[in-house]
Amino acid sequence: MALPRTDSLTLEVVELIGTVVARYYEEYDQAAAAHSLTGAQARVLGLLALEPMPMRRIARKLKCEPSNVTGIVDRLEVRGLVERRPDPSDRRVKLAAPTELGARTARELRDSLTFAREPLAELSDAERTVLRDLLRRMLGEGYPAGAG
Template sequence: MTVYQRSEDSQRDLDLLDALGGLIARLLAEGERLAKDCEVPTFFIKALHLIDGPLAMKELGQRMHCDPSFVTSIADMMEKRGLAVRESDPADRRVKRLVLTSAGLDLKHKMEQAMLERSPWRQALTSEERATLISLIHKMAPPLSATDPADCPAEEVTNFLATAATPPVG
């Protein structure tokens, strides 16, 4: 029987791939649990996190790396739940902005606090180690906000998450 031999460097890279895969799986599972706990679709977590004031719907789509029609669906669902309202941009009335209501801000705060409490790096790493981890990740992949949406597969992930089980409204 022949055994396939890997170099130490190749084995380390495969171990890293396995570790990152496990971390991503854990993050997705935590996101799904958080969405279930908050009784919202999983993609609301990302949308609420990204809305940090009145935000043009087009800008939200760019930040989420998703199709404008999907952002419209998100806005519709958020409005239906009383989490956000659409308003015209005072500088250009053709532009619609999404603004979180007090209920939306409360949910955003609750979800962000829960994300922080559940994050594996906050539980396992010191502040200095987290800063190093951020630097290493950015060395390999720039933040999504710095990438061209056309070059980013995040739209596929976001659209996949949109098709995941969605709790019923209220």
């Protein structure tokens, strides 16, 4: 395994990635607040808009405890944004899934995030492709080619 690079270029790239992530979360939290949601609730809703999933998988994706996810899903369910349904492949497992209102809210949240889209629009298709491929490579072999 190669040692991590500590040259100035690598450190600058790491700093820039950190800044992009911080700005993304800041905008995401603002968009969530506009829908009276917490950032965590909005992230769960966004995940579920991609596909219904059990609490444990949500927790793994968000890197948090399943008990935290249960509370988030409970609050989203009370608001009519999420419902629990049996998993067709294993009826003992409950899937959290967005309701019609939840799916619409998730789309509105996603569509309101302009921070990265506006600068990306200034890049050519070739530049965006290179950026995407580099980010996928940084994430490792386990990241699906069609994801995201």
